Amino acid sequence: MTRRFTPKVVTANRLREGDVVYLAADDRWSLLHHEAELIEDEAHAQMRLLFAASQKNLVVGAYLADAKAGPNGPEPVHFREEFRTRGPSNYDHGKQADLAHV
């Protein structure tokens, strides 16, 4: 029995800065979760993960994270991934601060 594949995004941390990034459909690494490519096919997910792993001078520790479709693009499913889109809850640091100035 195979488990049904649930949609995913490819996520990693940038090598130099350590920031959380997401792989977009056009091969860019975006800081924004909703710009990620939402992958609904398991074989394609493995291809994209291989591509991410090949970007070894840009990102570290790429993996597939569960995601779901939202009005503005993919949204995280698990709270850990939700935290990764923002930053810590005790200070206005990380993306929640960095992206506010963009």
Next chain:
Amino acid sequence: MYDYSDFDEAFVRARVAQFTDQVNRRLDGSLTEDEFRPLRLMNGLYLQLHAYMLRVAIPYGTLSPRQLRQLAMIADTYDKGYGHFTTRQNIQFNWPKLPDVPAILTALADVGMHAIQTSGNCVRNVTADHFAGAAADEVADPRPYAELLRQWSTDHPEFQFLPRKLKIAITGATADRAVTAAHDIGLRIVRNDAGEIGFKVLVGGGLGRTPMVAMVVRDFLPEADLLPYVEAVLSVYNTLGRRDNKYKARIKITLHETGKTEISRMIEERFAELRPLFGGADQALFRDIDAAFAGPEYLDAPITAFDQFYQADAAFRSFVDTNVAPHRNPHYAIVTLSLKAHGATPGDATSDQMRLIADLAEKFGHGDIRVSHEQNLILPHVHKADLPTIHAALMTAGLATANVGLASDIIACPGMDYCSLATARAIPVAQEIALRFQALDLEHEVGPLKIKISGCINACGHHHVGHIGILGLDRAGVENYQITLGGDGTEDMVVGDKTGPGFAYDQVTDAVERIVRAYLDLRTGPGETFLQAFRRVGIEPFKVALYGEAERDAA
């Protein structure tokens, strides 16, 4: 205070040069991440949830003003203006960028600090009683022994790839403030009947997935046998330790699988082989180290100013009653600076706070600063006449919170706000509990209470030994917090008991308040502490307070 020898200096500089080259080779692609990861971990550099994290060792929790100022400089230049003091007497920087790390390590080396062996399966930072050399109840200062162990274990070729990490803690006092029974090796300095100094040696303690109280393998180890004996323990562990299963690899499992009798026999056998090989070089080294830890030259001045302020100023009186501990010199005091202002992140200090503390230590504290495993900073040698001035200065910097040992003096690991291993958040839970007790204005009435929070089963927040322990877990994609009661991290270490089903993120503070109110209702009087009351009545009344009669009967 111990200063680096030329050997220490050359060793640390060589490691910085090596790692600088390794970082450059990672950045230009000559090293893959698989190749680089063990190298960066050997130098204390982790990749966490949102960024890199650099863990810097503060051996036996002792800092000079110059070192603390340098940490402030690093926080300002390469991080976000603060540092996080941990339960293992380390400081962590949460936002360094990889290309900056060599410069940070160079800045650390400039003040005799490093991040070596703050990660990996080796002997980690040796921790000690944070009141060492000052406490009134001390047999001997544990820090010279800790420094000897640091030098011996640093880059020790036999122990760079142990089955798992190995943590050593040492105390020289009767009250165990170093949680020695929860360490792989715990050392307690004692005197034998002849008045000689030696160690009670405990092995196999630990928290984490399988919490265990350490077993005593030697009631009295003569002082001079410390290194050969510890080396024998590590040697046996290195041979027997389970490398096949990460969760069974710590020495506590080795001890339980092999049995105390057999382990003790093997340790003694190995010790007999190793002891003659040391040949006294370790003792010559120890004498030099010991001399460097000679206590300060105490001032002989009147303490009338202290007495007058104590009578006149209620805020000062509260601070002294709560945050000041007895010093061996009756004119002196040990001052704990709380990094637990209500609503603040436990263990965090801003660069401004670090500089102020460095100044105070220099002016009034014989240049000595300590870091406690309870995530506070300490001025261990303060003349009582200077306490009012220090208190006034601390008030201006948010460092005068009179809550040491009370409900809001909470230990919390970084949890899922930073740590990639975490299963739930810990910091905001601590913040909310502290703010609740502030709003209720209840903590001084409640008295001594240790609340400890971990964001995963690895128990960096020491939840098992909290009077109230809180463990954050991921239950089917939702944060859930399990509560334990009655834990104790002192010389009579006890692992706390689970109350029952866990609580949702937004219900934890209410649960803690119900526990505390139940205690207030059932204690015999203000003289009976939470822990004493718990030991008298057991867990049942607290279960009723948490879950009600019906659910308890059903369970």
